[in-house]
Amino acid sequence: MRFPRLPLTLLMTGLLALSGCSTHQPVALYQLDSGQPGQPSQAAGMAVVVGPVSVADYLQRETFLQRQPDGSLSAATDGRWAGSLSSDIDQLLVRQLAWRLDSQRVVLAPAGAGFSPDVQVLLSITRLDSGTKQPAILDAQWRVLDRRGQVRDNRIVHLEQPHEGSESAQVQAQGQLLQKLAEQLSTAIKPLANQPALAQEPATKKSSTPVQVRKEREKSRIPMAAPIRTDMEVYRF
Template sequence: MIRFLWMTILIGLFAGCGGSAPARFYTLMPANDPVAARGTLSDSAKIIVVGPVTIPAALDQPQLVVTKGEHEVEVLEQHRWAAPLKDEITSALAARLSRLVGDATVTAYAQSTSLDPNVRILIDISRFELRPKDRAVFEALWTIKMNDETAVRRGHTNVAIPAANSSYVGLATAQSRALDALAQDLAAALRTR
């Protein structure tokens, strides 16, 4: 009887070691992120700060959140963002804009504490849905403000990007491409202000 009890305990321990799959981490940063330039900024340098960015509370999770139906979402425990989603979005947009707006220094809101920006871009994301085996749906309102806090331009970006494949990597890539569309809208607005 004691031998059977020990065997049961050992089997339970070994079964627990085989556990769950390791977590996978995703980022929205562009693959060809530019290297930051070194040097000092003059007082007349154009500085653009992206953020703050707001997202729906249901999406503000370390895990990927996918839409399962009209009123159902699933939080994917084994599929996580490499950083908090708001930070991922803000940094990814700043990186994209720095490529599109060549005459300015572009930085993310959380990284700009020592800078006095000429322009601030506020973004309110209302939808950033992942639809498995389908697409990413993105919708945001944005405002470009000058350093005197006057709103120069307001806009709305609404896109649905098909996933390249049925994997979660494909969905994260579709979300990243949605940020490309937002960055292009912002760059166009900055050029025409």
């Protein structure tokens, strides 16, 4: 007696699918390595605002991207970011700068009311990625503003970090690049610790409207003609 082959085929397909599910590896979750920054000791150190920090659009996703030799990007199949990469970048920079400047007054933008920064850092990150055979690369531009809002330093940076090729090694290399960026920023910020205090505005300001002085009409220097009565009317000047 011959059994129909169709049900047996479906049964084998189902068993293979279940076997594949049981051997599927869980997706690895990654976070940037912030190194080992120490705890800042000065509660009254420099007041620094970090941000706004602009991150390239292609980095604002949970997908862990791999740079290919031809320059293209592909999504990793067995790994992704464990949250917001932009948020990880912000927190890494704040911790690194607070440690390097030895100040607990390093905050993210926007700063709270009443916080008067000595320095503000404007940062734009246009590239942060790596690949199995490609080094980790960071492209960024930053500006440092003093307490008057004037640009005191401006720089475009390109940093590279080699790694061993695995995804975990790539994540570690990307974190090291951001640590190097924080080191450069702290070097640019430290000279601004001795800024002169802001000059206080005078209590009363002089009016900018010129006072109009009413000038009296100048009298004519030419004497008025006065008639002299004689037999003939003669006018003497």
